[in-house]
Amino acid sequence: MARGSVTSTDVARLANVSQSAVSRTFSPGASVSPETRARVIAAAEALGYRPNVLARAVISGRSRLIAVLVAYLDNRFYPLVLELMSRQLQDRGYQVLLVMTDAGAQDALVQKMLQYQVDGIVMASATLSSSLAQECASTGTPVVLFNRYVPALPSSSVTSDNIEGGRQLAHFLVSGGHRRIAFVAGQEDSSTSRDREAGFYKGLAECGRTIFRRAVGLYTVAGAVAAAHHLFADAERPDAIFVANDHMAFPIMDVLRRDYRLRIPEDVSIVAYDDVPEAGWDGYALTTVEQPASAMVDATVSILLEQVESRAVQRRAAVLPCRLVVRRSARLPRSTVAG
Amino acid sequence: MARGSVTSTDVARLANVSQSAVSRTFSPGASVSPETRARVIAAAEALGYRPNVLARAVISGRSRLIAVLVAYLDNRFYPLVLELMSRQLQDRGYQVLLVMTDAGAQDALVQKMLQYQVDGIVMASATLSSSLAQECASTGTPVVLFNRYVPALPSSSVTSDNIEGGRQLAHFLVSGGHRRIAFVAGQEDSSTSRDREAGFYKGLAECGRTIFRRAVGLYTVAGAVAAAHHLFADAERPDAIFVANDHMAFPIMDVLRRDYRLRIPEDVSIVAYDDVPEAGWDGYALTTVEQPASAMVDATVSILLEQVESRAVQRRAAVLPCRLVVRRSARLPRSTVAG
DNA sequence: CTGAAAGCGCTTACAG
């Protein structure tokens, strides 16, 4: 912010109108005569005037700033979502304050955002503690949890139908004739991982099956690699794995091919969740459940802005349908299910 | 921003001190007695007071907001940079305003940022027109161009040594015995693509070679696919390709293997630039030039903040060394170069 | 439609 930048008073002086007239000219919907407006605009252009939206925010109580909290950007799903969300927010006249959270410093960061008087908050790939959620609610700042939810929280949430996605994957693997089906979890405390797993077990149960083995990958590459080794340590090995997201599936496929000399899908089938762009790359051709990123972003923005604009915080939950995308990393269902 | 949120006056009343005392308590470095400070803190906690940093910004002329402009987030290099940069900025007490630019609406977006009184601007994967750069300079807002530069502009810039990287790649391919070496450009008007190409030609020339064929990939996946087809349309085909960035190299490798049944690197060698994480995936094992993302971010932040904090805009250019990362997508140099 | 004035929450000389 430049010192000595031009203010509405400077413009008023040059245009020979009151400072209020200048303000009105730049307030959508305020009443100014065409002549006054023209004079003001001309003066503003001459001086290079730009309204200070921070001053406006102090008065109006609306900053038109939306904080988007994200914990990491290495899982490709999140940058894509961030891009879509930012564009949409911008189109609707809001700006995004990007906040990279840390497991530790969450509290301080949320305080900071509230100090910036953000009109709303979306939490993506980051979990909000219940005390913070409470605090946001008490300031009247709407929060929507993106791709996660916390039952105990008063915050809105948008997710895909993780349970149904997991269930479909179970049916797909069972009808593919797999008999030793494993699961690699993400972070144990994340709702996505828990729901995908619950849906998967439900689907297996519907087919009269149970899980063969389970490992935890923490949604990280290193965790995924460790999980793969854990799963294949014994002589009796899985013949299919559902990995809780694509991001972990890629390194797992690398490990299985390189370290265990396994062919995918001939020796072992891999399925996952998200359908990030890399899932379509020939080197992986991952069969996965697509999360409808665009629809999820739409829902998030509309739920959030409705509350921002009505100044009425409320809890809403959107669960969007997902879709199985069949590629080549898993054996295809056979006409008769092996029994 | 909640209406009726608690203000410094409320705190002052409860603590039985002046509003100024409250303000001083929350201004680092202001003089307040320990007793006063304690009373204020206690009252602030009791009321849940949070200083309105927007009001502070209006007065102090510093918003502690840094705008980061980005055109796309699908090339993995950028999300990674964005994460590093945001964390660093946050650690230094700044917040990032994320702005997704469009070829079209750049002007309006820059105006918007300036209205938000951002203290500084970093332009990554987006090009700043010279009139806009001029305008930023005139408001005293420092700008640093990340991974690009525009000679005509008064803005600072941070890049890797694209010329040297291109040059090394040429030597690497020539000593690998390749004879028909092609290049796939990014956007023709980007400094990265131009410099990588210039360095590449320079390296070829040093070996007494010239480019065999050239295509333009526009830094997009679709463009890269088209470029691959263009390069392989004729009977006489390239035996090596330098692709201007990794992001285009992956789809090109897919096309060559799938549509032309070519083996990499036996039939054709592929090298690229960036060293995004996917370059290390076994399915691609891309030989590429690493851009030192972390060092580039460090340089960007320090150049920018130095200017922000000294309120003195100046032009600085940092060119960081890059490094060839040899993997398996290109034939290795032979002891004797074929002549 | 228009201007003078009060006010948003805060910082910052200024006097004590």
Add this chain to the structure above:
DNA sequence: CTGAAAGCGCTTACAG
């Protein structure tokens, strides 16, 4: 160290 007061740029009743 402290408070009263002026002021940052702006919006918004209020009277005309």
